[in-house]
Amino acid sequence: MRAGKETGMPIAERFESIGRKGRQKKTLRCGADSLAGSVSQRACVYCGARVVLNPVTDAVHLVHGPIGCAVYTWDIRGSLSSDAELYRSSFSTDLKERDVVFGGEEKLTRAIDQLVEKYHPPVVFVYSTCIVGVIGDDLEAVCKSASRRHAIEVIPVESTGFSGNKADGYRAACDVLMRVIASGQREREEAGESGSSSRDELAINYLGDFNLAGEAWIIRDYFREIGIPVNTVFTGDSTYESIRGAGRARLNIMQCAGSMNYLAGKMEEQFGIPCLQVSFVGLTDTADSLRRVAAFLGDEKICWRAEELIARESEKVKPLIREYRRKMKGKKAAIYVGGGFKAISLVRQFGELGIDVVMVGTQTGRKEEYETLFDLASEGTVILDDANPSELEKFMVEEGADLLVGGVKERPLAYKLGVAFIDHNHDRKHPLSGFTGAVNFAGEVYTTLFSPVWKFTRGGEVWENGGYSYGRASC
Amino acid sequence: MLDSTPKELKERRFGVINPAKTCQPLGAMYAALGLHRCLPHSHGSQGCCSYHRMHLTRHFRDPIMASTSSFTEGSSIFGGAANLKTAIRNVFEIYNPDIVAIHTTCLSETIGDDLPSFLGTIDIPAGKRIIHANTPSYAGSHITGFSSMTRAMVDYFAEASLPEKKEQVNVLPGFVNPGDMREIKRIVRTMGLEPILFPDTAGVVDAPMTGQFSMYPEGGARVEKIIDAGNSRYTLALGLFASSDPAMLLERKCGVEEILLKTPIGIKATDNLLMALRFGFLREISPELAEERGQLVDIMTDTHFHFHGKKVALFGDPDIVSALTEFLLSLGMQPVHVLTGTPGKAFENEVGTMLEEAGIRGRVKAGGDLFEFHQWIKNEPVDLLIGNTYGKYIARAEDIPFVRMGFPNLDRSVHSYLPVVGYKGAMRIIEMVSNALLDRVDRDALDEDFELVM
Ligand code: SF4
Numbered sequence: 046m047r048a049g050k051e052t053g054m055p056i057a058e059r060f061e062s063i064g065r066k067g068r069q070k071k072t073l074r075c076g077a078d079s080l081a082g083s084v085s086q087r088a089c090v091y092c093g094a095r096v097v098l099n100p101v102t103d104a105v106h107l108v109h110g111p112i113g114c115a116v117y118t119w120d121i122r123g124s125l126s127s128d129a130e131l132y133r134s135s136f137s138t139d140l141k142e143r144d145v146v147f148g149g150e151e152k153l154t155r156a157i158d159q160l161v162e163k164y165h166p167p168v169v170f171v172y173s174t175c176i177v178g179v180i181g182d183d184l185e186a187v188c189k190s191a192s193r194r195h196a197i198e199v200i201p202v203e204s205t206g207f208s209g210n211k212a213d214g215y216r217a218a219c220d221v222l223m224r225v226i227a228s229g230q231r232e233r234e235e236a237g238e239s240g241s242s243s244r245d246e247l248a249i250n251y252l253g254d255f256n257l258a259g260e261a262w263i264i265r266d267y268f269r270e271i272g273i274p275v276n277t278v279f280t281g282d283s284t285y286e287s288i289r290g291a292g293r294a295r296l297n298i299m300q301c302a303g304s305m306n307y308l309a310g311k312m313e314e315q316f317g318i319p320c321l322q323v324s325f326v327g328l329t330d331t332a333d334s335l336r337r338v339a340a341f342l343g344d345e346k347i348c349w350r351a352e353e354l355i356a357r358e359s360e361k362v363k364p365l366i367r368e369y370r371r372k373m374k375g376k377k378a379a380i381y382v383g384g385g386f387k388a389i390s391l392v393r394q395f396g397e398l399g400i401d402v403v404m405v406g407t408q409t410g411r412k413e414e415y416e417t418l419f420d421l422a423s424e425g426t427v428i429l430d431d432a433n434p435s436e437l438e439k440f441m442v443e444e445g446a447d448l449l450v451g452g453v454k455e456r457p458l459a460y461k462l463g464v465a466f467i468d469h470n471h472d473r474k475h476p477l478s479g480f481t482g483a484v485n486f487a488g489e490v491y492t493t494l495f496s497p498v499w500k501f502t503r504g505g506e507v508w509e510n511g512g513y514s515y516g517r518a519s520c
Numbered sequence: 521m522l523d524s525t526p527k528e529l530k531e532r533r534f535g536v537i538n539p540a541k542t543c544q545p546l547g548a549m550y551a552a553l554g555l556h557r558c559l560p561h562s563h564g565s566q567g568c569c570s571y572h573r574m575h576l577t578r579h580f581r582d583p584i585m586a587s588t589s590s591f592t593e594g595s596s597i598f599g600g601a602a603n604l605k606t607a608i609r610n611v612f613e614i615y616n617p618d619i620v621a622i623h624t625t626c627l628s629e630t631i632g633d634d635l636p637s638f639l640g641t642i643d644i645p646a647g648k649r650i651i652h653a654n655t656p657s658y659a660g661s662h663i664t665g666f667s668s669m670t671r672a673m674v675d676y677f678a679e680a681s682l683p684e685k686k687e688q689v690n691v692l693p694g695f696v697n698p699g700d701m702r703e704i705k706r707i708v709r710t711m712g713l714e715p716i717l718f719p720d721t722a723g724v725v726d727a728p729m730t731g732q733f734s735m736y737p738e739g740g741a742r743v744e745k746i747i748d749a750g751n752s753r754y755t756l757a758l759g760l761f762a763s764s765d766p767a768m769l770l771e772r773k774c775g776v777e778e779i780l781l782k783t784p785i786g787i788k789a790t791d792n793l794l795m796a797l798r799f800g801f802l803r804e805i806s807p808e809l810a811e812e813r814g815q816l817v818d819i820m821t822d823t824h825f826h827f828h829g830k831k832v833a834l835f836g837d838p839d840i841v842s843a844l845t846e847f848l849l850s851l852g853m854q855p856v857h858v859l860t861g862t863p864g865k866a867f868e869n870e871v872g873t874m875l876e877e878a879g880i881r882g883r884v885k886a887g888g889d890l891f892e893f894h895q896w897i898k899n900e901p902v903d904l905l906i907g908n909t910y911g912k913y914i915a916r917a918e919d920i921p922f923v924r925m926g927f928p929n930l931d932r933s934v935h936s937y938l939p940v941v942g943y944k945g946a947m948r949i950i951e952m953v954s955n956a957l958l959d960r961v962d963r964d965a966l967d968e969d970f971e972l973v974m
Pocket residue numbers: 110111112113114115174175176543544545567568571625626627657
């Protein structure tokens with residue numbers, strides 16, 4: 046049986062979600078629900094909410110639902126903590142038949158009581174799952190009374206899975222964060238330190254970095270060096286207290302817009318904190334972002350120090366990148382990631398490495414982001430929204446991709462095709478941010494592209510040709 | 521510090537901390553992958569399906585395909601009939617499987633979707649098949665889901681079409697790795713019988729690299745075989761929790777006698793498997809297997825002093841853990857903490873009896889979690905921990921040698937290709953266990969005690 050030929054062409058309903066640079070349309074249909082019956086790579090509202098809140102290290106993350114939803118999110122995100130490790134345990138109410146019939150409020154109440162007694166957390170997040178949405182437990186009420194009883198915040202996360210997609214989960218998480226920020230703000234106001242006068246004139250919040258492999262630490266250190274304190278990171282290596290203090294910052298900078306756009310908007314609206322979109326993926330974007338933040342804060346010394354840092358770090362890494370570029374030039378990459386902004390940065394970063402992007406897709410990209418992608422991409426690049434595996438396969442094979450950038454479900458697919466792979470999601474093992482990250486990234490791309498394993502992947506031909514065949518991606 | 525488990529044991533009756541099981545649909549999805557050219561279909565929200573695929577992908581390091589009904593707010597109010605209908609049409613049109621195996625999720629169960637009646641209204645393309653299983657996760661575990669989907673295969677396919685039973689044997693392997701399924705088939709074939717083994721994920725989730733992606737790799741149990749399973753003389757149900765239910769149905773429906781055995785892990789359980797074949801079909805034990813057994817006993821003799829009296833804590837899926845307990849006892853080890861996340865008194869009775877007979881006072885629990893298990897270990901330390909990947913937190917916190925066995929294994933590779941069943945599998949277990957124990961001895965030895973020959 047030839048691979049995937051049974052899957053043939055994408056069916057008509059999908060045409061509007063796939064485009065090609067240079068031909069026809071400039072936008073894609075996106076944000077639509079996945080087709081019923083598709084092998085969608087997409088996750089649910091709960092997943093989105095959990096992704097955003099999970100790195101709050103000292104919280105109890107209690108999943109109100111049957112066991113599975115909690116199992117699949119147990120310590121899989123790879124976000125690092127400098128202190129508390131409570132977020133890495135898995136807590137579930139493990140709903141049973143009885144609870145489904147009679148309601149799970151009682152059980153939830155007891156579970157919260159026991160966990161608070163055991164761990165004394167400063168905050169409990171209670172996630173709702175699909176069946177809670179159906180059986181109609183009043184999470185808000187249960188949490189409110191638990192909150193009063195224990196004199197800590199117990200916050201429901203409205204993450205019933207069927208009520209939208211991952212992006213809605215991001216929003217639910219942002220609502221929760223907003224609640225915590227606002228309560229911190231209120232307390233400071235009551236204590237008399239209110240308004241813009243209580244602001245640290247240089248401090249920034251860094252939104253949309255989950256400190257995977259310690260990435261947020263790299264960025265924080267850059268800013269510290271140029272004289273800008275990072276007040277709160279959302280949400281990598283954050284704590285309840287650090288989130289409560291977010292209102293103190295002068296400026297928000299935002300990397301992962303998909304998850305944080307909504308929060309940034311709210312903070313601007315309620316506390317007047319403006320927001321800059323940044324990206325620390327790739328050399329160009331990193332340097333550009335540091336400059337823009339420094340310029341925004343308008344302090345000459347800071348701008349000057351930023352230039353110094355950029356010059357020094359670039360000097361350090363450019364020869365390495367140049368060397369990688371020389372070796373990898375002309376290779377072809379395919380990208381399939383969660384958010385549109387990351388996809389855009391990756392296209393640029395591959396540009397720095399001399400690698401052509403032949404296909405780019407996202408799970409939750411927004412309309413504007415797809416427009417940018419259409420502008421940025423070279424002629425003929427395939428651009429697609431919410432792809433299924435057979436579409437990924439089809440275009441990777443047709444376009445002759447040597448490498449795929451994706452997440453956990455795409456890895457074995459790429460490998461089966463004999464295509465090299467990079468995890469740019471929660472399974473990444475090295476930090477891929479900033480100058481250091483750009484070198485790590487190039488190194489990872491190189492390692493996978495030039496692995497000797499690709500020499501062996503075309504099994505059958507070895508016997509036929511009487512020698513080793515060479516995979517597409519071999520050196 | 522990753523260890524946030526206090527030592528004091530206190531009764532906890534609400535909720536789970538650090539689960540030792542997962543949900544039914546995952547097991548059903550895995551079972552469905554054991555049919556040739558079958559696409560598992562998750563009737564519920566897309567999130568569940570995505571999670572189950574991800575989890576299986578991490579364990580097997582192979583692409584796991586499954587489709588979903590993609591419930592929305594509307595379907596959760598009005599029911600999922602319309603979604604299922606569209607989904608099935610699309611699945612056959614786009615992905616062209618021979619079989620679609622539908623399982624429910626908590627959501628479709630809670631809103632009360634009635635699959636059989638939905639299926640009655642769906643046109644199935646000629647030559648194609650649909651089967652279904654109900655898999656609500658608020659009961660049982662992934663093992664229950666695996667069992668239910670296996671049962672669905674019997675229910676939909678098996679037929680007793682001959683007046684006499686054939687000299688053939690059905691084997692239900694339970695929730696084990698494809699490497700184990702291959703080994704079980706080899707053993708039965710070596711005994712001169714052709715097994716009808718299902719589900720059979722060999723060649724599906726351990727398919728070889730060909731440079732091409734195939735939605736439906738070469739492996740998987742063939743439907744014609746499962747239909748013919750109704751004509752077999754016996755069904756060997758390996759593992760009470762995963763296999764007994766479908767085997768019982770096969771007996772009721774087609775009159776195929778069930779022989780319930782442990783998962784053949786360790787010497788005794790493998791002996792029993794061979795004895796069942798020998799007496800059931802009047803075969804001689806093949807010299808090849810007799811030789812393997814002799815080698816195993818030789819190894820056990822050579823190494824017995826490494827194991828004797830060592831205390832072990834083990835957890836995982838009930839059938840595996842029960843069989844493994846038996847093997848550890850044959851090695852002279854002391855399984856003092858034995859736990860499964862799957863609920864079921866039968867587990868506690870079975871393991872409890874084995875320990876009692878061996879004169880060991882240990883703790884046994886079904887439906888437990890790893891928080892409690894960790895507390896047991898804090899209260900009574902052990903020399904060795906055996907379990908799935910999640911055991912690594914405990915092993916680290918308590919600094920105990922750790923052998924990974926069972927599902928899921930998210931942080932080591934190759935495990936799904938090699939067996940732990942049969943005599944060969946038993947040798948492999950001995951190798952893993954003694955390596956873990958002796959590496960520790962070497963690590964901790966003072967210079968003057970550091971030995972070359974062990
Ligand atoms: S809702 Fe049920 S089926 Fe879905 S992941 Fe959670 S436990 Fe599993």
